[in-house]
Amino acid sequence: MNRYPMTVEGEKALREELAQLKGVERPRVSQAIAEARELGDLKENAEYHAAREQQGLMEARINDIEAKLSNAVIIDVSTLTQNGKVVFGVTVALVNLDDDSEVEYKIVGDDEADIKASRISINSPIARALVGKEEGDVVVVSTPSGSIEYEIDEVKYI
Known part of the structure; x- marks a missing residue:
């Protein structure tokens, strides 16, 4: 298991980014996917594919932050x-x-x-x-x- 040394400020910044991603960005992307779905045929729906790609990148970043925070060694x-x-x-x-x-x-x-x-x-x-x-x-x-x-x-x- 990798330990991630982190300053108090660094931990705070990651927690703020995580809150932004989960509380603001995740609902916004879900809404964009729902709206794109309503446009019809998903095979040729660029908005749908862009929103799904954005969702995948965002979820990967959320997982990355959560893993780092769970293995963080906070040094004050x-x-x-x-x-x-x-x-x-x-x-x-x-x-x-x-x-x-x-x-x-x-x-x-x-x-x-x-x-x-x-x-x-x-x-x-x-x-x-x-x-x-x-x-x-x-x-x-x-x-x-x-x-x-x-x-x-x-x-x-x-």
Whole structure:
């Protein structure tokens, strides 16, 4: 059985998506299927086939969310011992040692990852390089364009 690490915010977002799918989208798609059925011949009824396909995708997403939530390990980073060590859920401030640029990432579960929001997956190469390290440590991250050296400037338990 796979366990899915998840932040408190990530669990909340999945529960909200699940409620939206079950409470709003499922009835809307069922209504669309019923209306398309009334149009007659189902073999050549594009609206019916589109609604059925949408229903299948939606039900698959509902099943996926329910499975992840049932196997979720919710980690509230604010309750962890704040010892400067990089673990799941923390926000890490890094300094690129090549150009002194600074970047900050929050280490989250796969479903929560969003690089535009500076949230990276625990399974990403940079997160894997950071986990277990501490403030002041230097890590080397392999990227497609070469290796980058970062110094861990600060670990925030927020």
